Amino acid sequence: MNIEDFQSIKKLLSKPKKIVIVTHRNPDGDAYGSSLALYLYLLKFDHEVTVISPNDCPDFLKWMPSEKEIVIFENETKKASDLLKAAEIVFTLDFNALHRVGERMLKTLEKIDPLYIMIDHHQQPDDYAKFSYVDPKVSSCCQMIYQFVEKIEHLSYLDTDIATCLYTGIMTDTGSFRFPATTCETHNIVANLLEAGANNSEIYNKIHNVSTYNRLQLLGKALQNMKVVEKYRTAYITLSQSELNMFKFKKGDTEGFVNYALSLEDVIFAAIFIEDRKQGIIKISFRSVGDFSVNEFSRKHFNGGGHTNAAGGRSEVSLDKTEKNFIDLLPLYQNELQK
Ligand code: 5GP
Ligand code: MN
Numbered sequence: 214m215n216i217e218d219f220q221s222i223k224k225l226l227s228k229p230k231k232i233v234i235v236t237h238r239n240p241d242g243d244a245y246g247s248s249l250a251l252y253l254y255l256l257k258f259d260h261e262v263t264v265i266s267p268n269d270c271p272d273f274l275k276w277m278p279s280e281k282e283i284v285i286f287e288n289e290t291k292k293a294s295d296l297l298k299a300a301e302i303v304f305t306l307d308f309n310a311l312h313r314v315g316e317r318m319l320k321t322l323e324k325i326d327p328l329y330i331m332i333d334h335h336q337q338p339d340d341y342a343k344f345s346y347v348d349p350k351v352s353s354c355c356q357m358i359y360q361f362v363e364k365i366e367h368l369s370y371l372d373t374d375i376a377t378c379l380y381t382g383i384m385t386d387t388g389s390f391r392f393p394a395t396t397c398e399t400h401n402i403v404a405n406l407l408e409a410g411a412n413n414s415e416i417y418n419k420i421h422n423v424s425t426y427n428r429l430q431l432l433g434k435a436l437q438n439m440k441v442v443e444k445y446r447t448a449y450i451t452l453s454q455s456e457l458n459m460f461k462f463k464k465g466d467t468e469g470f471v472n473y474a475l476s477l478e479d480v481i482f483a484a485i486f487i488e489d490r491k492q493g494i495i496k497i498s499f500r501s502v503g504d505f506s507v508n509e510f511s512r513k514h515f516n517g518g519g520h521t522n523a524a525g526g527r528s529e530v531s532l533d534k535t536e537k538n539f540i541d542l543l544p545l546y547q548n549e550l551q552k
Contacts, residue, residue, distance in 0.1 A: 214346045216364075222330065222344055223365040225302070229259045233300040233327075237308035238267040238315040239464075242420060244307040245274050245283075246382025247332070247354035250375045251304060253279060254362060257370055265293045267314045271465020273423050277381060278374035286318045294321045303327040307354035307382075309338035309347060310518075332357050335519060336508055349520065352394040355382030359402050373410030380411035385420060388472070392522070431460035435470045435485070441477065445543040445550040448474035449484040453532055457488070471498045481505060482550060484539065488532045495528040495535045505549045514542055 234251055236244040248264045255262045264283045274280065286293040297303070298321075305311070309331060311322050329342035334351045351357050359379055362368055383403060387395045390403075407413060434456055441448045450470060460466075467487055474483035483500045497515055499507035500523055507524040511517035517526025528535040543550065 214344060218344055218346075219361075219364045225328075226255070226258060226260070226365075229261065230301045231299050232260050232262045232302045232304065233296055234262065234264045234304045234306060235297075235314060235318075235322075236264070236266055236306050237313040238318075240266050240268075240270045240274075241307075241468075242274060242385030243353045243355055243382035245270055245277055245280065246378045246380075246385070247306045247358045248283070249277055249279050250355065250358050250378035250382075251306065251332075252282070253372070253375045253378065254367070254370055263296050265296065265318075267318045269464065271468065272463065273420050273465055273468075274381075276419050278377055286314075286321075290317070293318075297321055297325055297327075300325070300327045302330060304330045304332065305342065306332050306358075307334075309333045309335045309345075311339065311341055332361055336521070337518070350394065352392070352396070352399045353383045353386035355379040355386070356399060356402055359406075368405075371405075371409045376406040376409035376411040377416065380406045380413065381416055381420065384413075384416060389417065394520075425463075425466075427460045428463075428466045431457070431462065431466055432470060432473075434460065435467070436473060439474055441480065442540065442543060443479075445482070445547065446480055447482040447484075447543060447550065448477050448480045449486065449536075449539065450474055451486045451532055451536055452488065454488040454490040471500050475500045475502065482507070486528075486532060486535055486539070493529065495530075495532055497526040497528060497535075499524045499526065503552075505546070510542075510546070514538075 232255055234248045236248045252262050252264050265286055266283050268287045269285050284293050312319050331338060331342035331345040331347060332354060333347045334349055334354055334357055336349045338345055338347045346361055383399060435450045435452055439448060439450045471483050471485040481502050482505055485498050487496045489496050499511050501507045506521045508519050508521055511524040511526035515526030515528055517524055519525055
């Protein structure tokens, strides 16, 4: 986006509008952080703003500023649809293909024709928005929101709640500032967020130090189920629905499990396959280190996508069959995986 585009958006937002902010299904810290930060910022200009999330978030995000104001499409479909139909502007945050809101909400989006503004950091954006502020090199959508507010010269509007939301998303999407997308710019921005009142230590504890006993037992099960394919420097974990039930699985419980597989010495490609009987799918997360693009791998074979080193996907065959399909694919990538 060029300077004129930012100025056009600034002008567009200078008078109160009906605005909806939408994020992706199974929202994470970056999805909620960016949506809530933009929401709190837009409220300062007397817009009628609502955040709509396709489904609910994990419990470890349920403390975020104004999280209770978010309308969950799955629970309040009529209210959410009416808001979307009335919206003049729809921001889509932390995703770049409309189907990422899930089948049901997509049907509503297909019936409306608002002015779309996409702010995102994923690769290969679809072309549905009038304005797309997208940079796949940036750590998180929250960092993009900060840069967006900076570009329209409104950083003076940052407050403690906005800073808290932005810090949360940057922290979660960078694996607490470990992943390669964490740059000097990220740290400079984070410094400004602390100055604006974000409490780094408190936010970390609220996100990470809230495991239940069952979650840790489920992690134990996941680690026992982990398999290593040494030849292709690959490790993966499976969790069946009955294993999830055994440990009273709640949304968010498996967050981060895949990273244990990736943390193995010499492993550069990791995956977790989680059975979801209700949806009739296997939900997959892929992670890699180095050049092997799990975005490409997932797009090609598992109906998904994301970033070079972190992507999601799904499979509609059984857990066993999915595992077999996955193993059978590895030899196709031997050049990249055996490097
Ligand atoms: P996760 O494995 O944590 O669900 O997702 C890893 C990354 O890939 C996140 O940035 C997420 O937004 C993205 N992602 C997850 N699932 C999909 C998908 O089905 N399609 C695309 N394009 N991106 C995805
Ligand atoms: Mn993100």
